[in-house]
Amino acid sequence: MVDFARLPIPVVPYTPVCRSGSGISVMSLEDLLEKVPQTLLSSPHRLGFHEILLVTEGTGMFSIDSTRIECGPGSLLWVRPNQIVQGAPQPGMKGEVILFTEAFPLRMQATVGILDDVLRPSFWQLTESELGQFGRIMDLLRDEFRGIELELGEHMLQHLLSVVLLTVTRICRDRQDYRLAHHEIDHRELELFQRFRLDLDRSFHRTRRVEYYATALNCTSHALSRACRTVIGTSAKGVIDARVALEARRLLAHTRLPIGAVARQLGFTEVSNFTKFFIRLVQMTPGAFRRVHGVNFDG
The missing domain is CATH 1.10.10.60 (Homeodomain-like)
Structure with missing residues (x-):
């Protein structure tokens, strides 16, 4: 059996920015693109962490596990650890990015499911109301990440990330992509x-x-x-x-x-x-x- 860990597909390790030792990073897409060589981004690679991207301006093409995705304003992507990804953002593409390790999120209810399940959806085109709600959560998360309170700040970030993950779960539920979070489920x-x-x-x-x-x-x-x-x-x-x-x-x-x-x-x-x-x-x-x-x- 092929061990993908041994394939010549580079794995990008998690490297925290701004908050040393933290299991989460929140930044703009522009800042991320300055840190990632274009040759790596456009070539098949894997992440050693979760990445959630909300596109706010511009367009680009991404591929997650060989599924090609055209992105524009309101596009939401979730790349999970060890998925094979390629990216081709066009000049002028802007967005908000959350990077987090598997160990950082709070222990969630079973309704959220397995966070690294590669069969779960990885892309959504948000409606205007969904985009407004997600944007407000991102504002809170970004502001807290830029704060100087470290001990309580980490707990705040964990809780705000939980809100992000629950919001994604609700989007999945509402679209019947994934039925998690219905109260009827045993x-x-x-x-x-x-x-x-x-x-x-x-x-x-x-x-x-x-x-x-x-x-x-x-x-x-x-x-x-x-x-x-x-x-x-x-x-x-x-x-x-x-x-x-x-x-x-x-x-x-x-x-x-x-x-x-x-x-x-x-x-x-x-x-x-x-x-x-x-x-x-x-x-x-x-x-x-x-x-x-x-x-x-x-x-």
């Missing part, structure tokens, strides 16, 4: 779903059978699929397929493994079955996907 189902996601990240390259995960989680396949439908509106099989498809896109776009080797890495015994799977999930062949992403290698 927390036992949320816990089951979260355990499933963690297990899936460890085992998706070995099996795509719902029964395997249900047995490992000591529940029935029906109960597991019900939990998935309650939380994100799709079956357990749909969640498994989405995770495998994500890894397939990563391998095809960022390695030079032959397509047959990619198929084997993901547990497919026949390349034809992998090709059918990929077409169903991505709507193009693996070879066409590689060509779209500039990988001229169809071995």
Whole structure:
């Protein structure tokens, strides 16, 4: 199995600015672009931390795990640790950026879900009302970050970051991208779903059978699929397929493994079955996907 940590894709470490030792940084996009070499930004790289970007002016193109995103005013992006990202902001692009480590946020309710779940949405185009609300929270967060009170200031920043994360969760809920935070959801189902996601990240390259995960989680396949439908509106099989498809896109776009080797890495015994799977999930062949992403290698 390919270990992405060993791929020649640089990992950008978290480097706090202004507040030494703090697990959060808040800055303008312009300030961030001055610190990041353009060659790194435009090349595939990974972050060792979370980055939330709110675009306020201008346009640019970003790619998160091979999904290309055109951004403009009101665009909100959330890049999670170890997602493969590229950026091409155009001159004049402005925005607000929050960087934070996995350990910094307060312990959140189960309704917020797993913060580093790579299957959660990474992009939203905010409505005028959403943008106004998010902007007000950003103003408070920015002002507190620039303050001089360190001890209480850190607690304030943690709480304000919680408001940011809860606001994103509510946006997901309202758009039915992610059903978290509905009061009707049984927390036992949320816990089951979260355990499933963690297990899936460890085992998706070995099996795509719902029964395997249900047995490992000591529940029935029906109960597991019900939990998935309650939380994100799709079956357990749909969640498994989405995770495998994500890894397939990563391998095809960022390695030079032959397509047959990619198929084997993901547990497919026949390349034809992998090709059918990929077409169903991505709507193009693996070879066409590689060509779209500039990988001229169809071995």
